[in-house]
Amino acid sequence: xxxxxxxxxxxxxxxxxxxxxxxxxxxxxxxxxxxxxxxxxxxxxxxxxxxxxxxxxxxxxxxxxxxxxxxxxxxxxxxxxxxxxxxxxxxxxxxxxxxxxxxxxxxxxxxxxxxxxxxxxxxxxxxxxxxxxxxxxxxxxxxxxxxxxxxxxxxxxxxxxxxxxxxxxxxxxxxxxxxxxxxxxxxxxxxxxxxxxxxxxxxxxxxxxxxxxxxxxxxxxxxxxxxxxxxxxxxxxxxxxxxxxxxxxxxxxxxxxxxxxxxxxxxxxxxxxxxxxxxxxxxxxxxxxxxxxxxxxxxxxxxxxxxxxxxxxxx
Numbered sequence: 001x002x003x004x005x006x007x008x009x010x011x012x013x014x015x016x017x018x019x020x021x022x023x024x025x026x027x028x029x030x031x032x033x034x035x036x037x038x039x040x041x042x043x044x045x046x047x048x049x050x051x052x053x054x055x056x057x058x059x060x061x062x063x064x065x066x067x068x069x070x071x072x073x074x075x076x077x078x079x080x081x082x083x084x085x086x087x088x089x090x091x092x093x094x095x096x097x098x099x100x101x102x103x104x105x106x107x108x109x110x111x112x113x114x115x116x117x118x119x120x121x122x123x124x125x126x127x128x129x130x131x132x133x134x135x136x137x138x139x140x141x142x143x144x145x146x147x148x149x150x151x152x153x154x155x156x157x158x159x160x161x162x163x164x165x166x167x168x169x170x171x172x173x174x175x176x177x178x179x180x181x182x183x184x185x186x187x188x189x190x191x192x193x194x195x196x197x198x199x200x201x202x203x204x205x206x207x208x209x210x211x212x213x214x215x216x217x218x219x220x221x222x223x224x225x226x227x228x229x230x231x232x233x234x235x236x237x238x239x240x241x242x243x244x245x246x247x248x249x250x251x252x253x254x255x256x257x258x259x260x261x262x263x264x265x266x267x268x269x270x271x272x273x274x275x276x277x278x279x280x281x282x283x284x285x286x287x288x289x290x291x292x293x294x295x296x297x298x299x300x301x302x303x304x305x306x307x308x309x310x311x312x313x314x315x
Contacts, residue, residue, distance in 0.1 A: 014204030041174020074099035102129035233259030
């Protein structure tokens with residue numbers, strides 16, 4: 001619960017004094033990204049799959065829901081609902097950008113443990129999703145920016161090379177070091193959450209420092225719109241589970257993967273597309289929907305996990 005309280009405090013602290021987070025060098029952010037994926041590597045389950053067919057079906061459903069159904073849902077909402085509730089058109093690119101991102105690696109396992117659900121499928125699919133994201137996003141995301149004068153493909157190539165080094169290398173290193181007794185006493189989930197909190201806080205600081213003195217009225221409908229987007233994403237996840245006759249634990253895994261989007265990969269990609277923040281309008285358009293969605297997914301996912309975990313205890 002402390003993590004969720006601190007998560008709520010991040011935007012409040014950043015709004016009060018955004019210049020504090022802006023003073024930290026970019027290298028600290030990259031170290032945090034590498035640390036999160038190193039911890040993810042330490043948590044990879046080495047247990048043999050007892051039902052390979054079920055796990056493969058679940059993986060196909062999760063990746064399809066994350067990379068195809070969630071972007072299609074975003075397009076539908078942008079066409080039918082979001083203009084009617086007052087979301088500025090400038091945030092369209094950020095909403096689609098958020099929808100294209102893969103599953104977050106920092107929360108799915110924690111949500112499953114809190115919900116008393118075996119986390120193997122969730123963690124493995126989050127890692128697979130991020131690996132797929134490294135291959136797919138360089139081709140998908142620049143399509144959003146083809147009307148600009150910049151070279152989005154060039155920016156994405158540089159960003160994905162950098163992110164790949166800070167994702168793939170620490171992930172593999174964590175996997176091979178995971179069996180060492182030195183890491184057995186680590187509270188890996190707490191370490192990952194602490195690194196994630198710094199990333200979120202720093203990004204809020206940067207965004208709010210740009211927002212100062214500008215019109216913030218569009219943020220309220222944007223938050224409401226991202227809440228609707230996440231809620232419908234949860235419903236789609238449950239529908240997939242029921243339609244293909246997955247068991248209750250797997251349906252919970254779908255809730256903790258399909259609608260959950262990674263901010264760890266999203267932020268460096270947004271920075272690259274916005275020329276490392278020099279294009280401030282594009283930075284805000286990309287990052288603000290992602291930041292709001294991120295807070296919503298942690299609060300909603302954490303609440304669902306806590307309720308399910310309490311039910312499991314009493315049953």
